[in-house]
Amino acid sequence: MSSQITITLPDGSERQLDEGATVGDLAASIGARLAKAAVIGSVNGVERDLVWPLADGDVVSIITETDDRGLYTIRHSTAHVLAQAVLDLFPGATFAIGPPVENGFYYDFELPDRGTFTPDDLERIDTRMREIIKEQQPFIRDEIAEAVALELFRDHKYKCEIIRGAAEDPMSATETGLVRTYENPPRFIDLCRGPHVPDTGRLGHFKLMRVAGAYWRGDEKNPMLQRIYGTAWASKKELEAYLTRLEEAEKRDHRKLGVELDLFSFPEEIGSGLAVFHPKGGIIRRIMEDYSRTRHEQAGYEFVYSPHITKSNLFEKSGHLDWYADGMYPPMELDGGTEYYLKPMNCPFHILIFGSGQRSYRELPLRLFEFGTVYRYEKSGVVQGLTRARGFAQDDAHIFCTREQAPAELARALDFVLDLLRDYGLDDFYVELSTKPETKAVGTDEEWEEAIEVLRTVALDKGMQLVMDEGGGAFYGPKISVQARDAIGRTWQMSTIQLDFQLPQRFDLSYVGADNERHRPVMIHRALFGSVERFFAVLLEHYAGAFPAWLAPVQVRVLPVRGDHDQFARDLVDRLRAAGFRSDMVVADEPLGGRIRKAKMEKLPYVLVVGDDDVANDTVGVNPRGGDVERDVAVDAFIARLGADVAAHA
RNA sequence: GCCCGGAUAGCUCAGUCGGCCAGAGCACCUGUCUUGUAAACAGGGGGUCGAGGGUUCGAAUCCCUCUUCGGGCUCCA
Secondary structure, three states, X not given: OOOEEEEEOOOOOEEEEEOOOEHHHHHHHHOHHHHHHEEEEEEOOEEEOOOOEOOOOOEEEEEEOOOHHHHHHHHHHHHHHHHHHHHHHOOOOEEOOOOEEOOEEEEEEEOHHHOOOOHHHHXXXXXXXXXXXXXXXXXXXXXXXXXXXXXXXXXOHHHHHHHOOOOOOOOOOEEOOEEEEEEEOOOEEEEOOOOOOOEHHHOOOEEEEEEEEEEHHHOOOOOEEEEEEEEEOOOHHHHHHHHHHHHHHHHOOHHHHHHHOOOEEOOOOOOOOOOEEOHHHHHHHHHHHHHXXXXXXXXXXXXXXXXXXXXXXXXXXXXXXXHHHHHOOOOEEEOOOEEEEEOOXXXXXXXXXXXXXXXXXXXXXXXXXXXXXXXXXXXXXXXXXXXXXXXXXXXXXXXXXXOOOHHHHHHHHHHHHHHHHHHOOOOOEEEEEEOOOOOOOOOOHHHHHHHHHHHHHHHHHOOOOEEEEOOOOEOOEOEEEEEEEOOOOOEEEEEEEEEEOHHHHHOOOOEEOOOOOEEOOEEEEEEXXXXXXXXXXXXXXXXXXXXXXXXXXXXXXXXXXXXXXXXXXXXXXXXXXXXXXXXXXXXXOOOHHHHHHHHHHOOOOEXXXXXXXXXXXXXXXXXXXXXOOEEEEEHHHHHHHHHHHHHOOO
């Protein structure tokens, strides 16, 4: 009789297994279903392959395909299969790194003679991957000496860089002269720390998505590799659900809806990244802005205006020309050599307003607000619809206050921002705190630390989930940004609040305190929409074009059943307009069904149908978006209902 | 900026190997129809095939440059 070992499970219970039993054996001893779902195990807190032999006293949990780490492993293993397929099919190809990522994985390759993958290649690679999966090749872990590894991977220069420690690879483990590898016999071996699924047969619910260029080690000075992205899931059902989700996201893409709903466009004649808003988009935008103005006014902000261009010395003084000249449109030279720049931001203008006279502590906090249009020369490859444009309006405010007032002002600003975002229909948030950039930063570490502490405290006081973004701050100060999740779960960076000790210093701002001495104010930069255009795009995608009644360009469409109901319909439109609603009608020159359909495709909140009964009784047939038809609704009752919708921002 | 893939009517798209006056659906215009809740019928107009250059007897189609869009990389004050 062989000797036994004792294993402790996560619930504290113990199990006896034969000596030499593996993680997989443990799963099988617990149940057939667990064994089937098992991907890897966690042994004493370290993730291990299912073939890992257990030792007496180990604490083990089985990680299944429904676990995040299990899915991560499936994606990681699928990346290896991708690499094997590519090396099989493309003689002379070499491979770099291939980690799991959100929803899938990628692998970077370099083809001989700067070759590239075509869409047809992806199909061939997919086919080869499925053959490899069918072969059920085991994943075999090994540790070899560095010198042996360098010999084994001598044809793969990127792998050699990783082995020598010259390049980071999050997926490999190279320490003290030993290199860990995983082999899929008979042909493929890769540097890898693992763990992996037991064999390639465990995989299969994947799809290769696209080819992209990517710089080696993420540095644009390095050669560009060919990256293949794929998605991988534990089951066919999950894969299909993911692909459906992508389709859904594509359907609500703001660039597509902008054309379909006639909201805005990017005429080629104007240039890349520069939008024009059409009348319907203009209505939505105007209402967004009007509401924002009203709320800012109530919150104690004062409205200012500033020009679009300025002499270069303003941005020299602010430091922007030192750090971000590349991101600015080149200057116009006027007046015998004076250079004027389009403004990439509004802060210096607001600072000049603050500095235009002697300020007393009694005036603080001074909150200056402007819808300021700025122009940034975004690199040609990064421009994207309304979310990354070259010209856009910021709902920009700068709060000048004393150091002592800053925490309360920050808290107040965050409150305001969250409250307002909720009014626009976003209510699922978390907060990101960005700290001092490695390069490109002004100010001492102490000042940064102080500012970061204040922001951290404010966010935690609000009970917000806080995510750190190390090194992500602006050059003049740390930043807190509100991330909002939209209707289909995507997160968008929305509002930012930044504390700034630097600019007041650079512009030598001061106020006279109660002690009759001059003091330096601090400055808070904050934008709620960030960019009006971008926020417009987020709302458009969030609502999939079906804007709530308060924002909808047309709130009510009236459809007369026959020509002889036209007059009643016209009068009804007038009554609705008089009540303050945006309403129109379509005369009865095509059948009702067709007109209903068109209104539905325009995603209008309400369609009203009026026929004989309605003319006789002053009623309407109400066809609400997403609801059932209601007949014989009194006109007054409908007006009250629409009014309530608008007031509730529903 | 870099890699890959696109650009044909207002929109979505077809157009074979380089070969007749470049097509469809929707939209638009005109007429007929007078309609009770997601597509009435008929007719019509509309294109310098993104721009410029080249190859060719002949280019939407092949080559080059540019503009612009999409997916990534890098970037995002």
